[in-house]
Amino acid sequence: MNPNLFSDISRPTLLIDQQRVQRNIQRMAEKALRAGVRLRPHFKTHQSARVGEWFRPFGIEAITVSSLDMAVYFARHGWKDILVAFPLNLRQMTLVRHLSKLIRLGVLVESSAHVEALAGSVEGAVDVWIKVDSGSRRTGLAWDNPSSILELARQVREQPLLNLRGLLTHAGETYKSQSVTEVVQRFQRSNQRMNQVRQFLEQNGIDDLEVSVGDTPGCSLSDDFEGVDEIRPGNFVFYDAQMAQLGACREAEIAAVVACPLVALHPNRGEAVIYGGAVHFSKDAVLENGAAVYGWVVQLNEQGWSARTPGGALVRLSQEHGILRLPAEVFSSLAVGDLIGVIPAHVCLTVSALGVYRTLQGEWIETLVRASAPAEPA
């Protein structure tokens, strides 16, 4: 570790453990290889060209993003096969046309309005995925109404520039599971539903469709990918408290911690105040004993950070303040002006809020959100 890594940190700063990140990537890539599925990692978690490069040694060439702007960013950084896993935004069709000429672009449709707008806009071929709602009730056509999916598939097939690539879902219900077993069951149930839809379409003359599935919990915990052609996990690159609580990762696999200055200590009520609030962490939570917890407390050390401090939790957030609940015995080793670490509840939002992060070797890593690393203003 760079001995100056912590000494020059003066603001809430997201640290990542590059070794853990690379191991997380390797584990998922090897799993995909064993299962014979394409890993098309979701880059919305790290949002960084630099971290993107760490995927290349594992043969990753196709990626997923969550906005057209993110597709532009990664296209600029050399990625040639990009799927925008978000319902097609009809107000950005100029960008869709532009991207379709630049890369192998994949988009999602779930209505004839999407298909018509797409057919009227693109000049080159585009991969089209029909978004199927396999149970999460966020977006997509319902899996149990396959006739409407068939109708849309036929509409896509009528358009010469639209390459109907397959059926895509995100089994978001895995995130709300109560056990590891339930995650796996929900993930596999979603995959089975997708294959029922695929079979129905095949029986009706629409063949050669792939099935693409998402979600870090399911991809981390399941070993059975029957009927799946492509997986799109994203969060696994860093993991976080939500994933550890769900059992989707071990705590030792979490690769991101926010270093925060301690600005006030209140041992009498078992609380400390950090510089690190809702504008830094965003405001997703895990539930502990029915109460929202925005992060877990760790101690920074020469290796990076310690295991979770038992009972330590980020329990309240205002705009710039965070309130930590800490066990009494911790206070004797803390002073105002020290740094303390917090594992975020949901790292994707924290990355987006901070816009930049730093490895344990001291390298600043920029994201789409922030063009350059922060400098001490003067």
Next chain:
Amino acid sequence: MNPNLFSDISRPTLLIDQQRVQRNIQRMAEKALRAGVRLRPHFKTHQSARVGEWFRPFGIEAITVSSLDMAVYFARHGWKDILVAFPLNLRQMTLVRHLSKLIRLGVLVESSAHVEALAGSVEGAVDVWIKVDSGSRRTGLAWDNPSSILELARQVREQPLLNLRGLLTHAGETYKSQSVTEVVQRFQRSNQRMNQVRQFLEQNGIDDLEVSVGDTPGCSLSDDFEGVDEIRPGNFVFYDAQMAQLGACREAEIAAVVACPLVALHPNRGEAVIYGGAVHFSKDAVLENGAAVYGWVVQLNEQGWSARTPGGALVRLSQEHGILRLPAEVFSSLAVGDLIGVIPAHVCLTVSALGVYRTLQGEWIETLVRASAPAEPA
């Protein structure tokens, strides 16, 4: 209104109604004038040099910010009297020294560690406010233990460059009130407690202290500012769903709405999907019938936006998706690709997440967070 204002919006875009903003500023400035208190508005809500200028016609010269970086930004934009209403961050003392030479800087202390670090760092005079916890249990020395406040005050007075300016609190408990009456009661109770502390200090030889109080709910709703020298509301510049729900503003005073592209419609379950998620709104909520609501739905129109669509609410957020609950009769007038408006639950976090906003006249307003307005990437 600029007729092109909405037509070129393709991403989640925060719109502000400049007239409403200026009326909100005028109302608070006139109220402060009537009450004979200094209005030191909190600029953490708008975070913008441009909006800051709208305060000047009302004689505002002293401002509040929530970080040293924000102080640097506003100092660069001509503000000469800036209070950083956040516990002193001992890891940014170089910046404190720099600012102390540049402007009339105010900082908060609540421990001898703060006072010692400050005395050891500054080269010019600094205004020092003792942070008092008047009941909100976030930061500060407890109002009901005035001896510790007295001790800290004496310590500050011993330092020649530290100008003990007064006692400061934020009555954060007003935000959790159940009625307008309760807001006013809690605000005034906090003010009384602050004056009890001031009196105790006076009796012990520490005199000439000001009392500075915060919070938009209390300052919006109370007409009694007895014992108060300075008020620091921030949110009132825009207001939001939280403030309207609390009764701190009328809905017609809310000056900020996020315009979001509709990307999918699900009339069968009364929901629509917008491009506009947790990375745009952040994730604060108001509670409606016990459930979290992240924003209220309005229709954009030639005047800006309509009154709230009854029953329309932003009920779920993922990274980029928002799910609106909408009454059945609304769907017939909506199409994928339309824009719809959402009043954010907590506008301060939304401003910070988006980093830039736009007036109804089409002017882009930049903030500290984002250096320049977004351009369509190509």
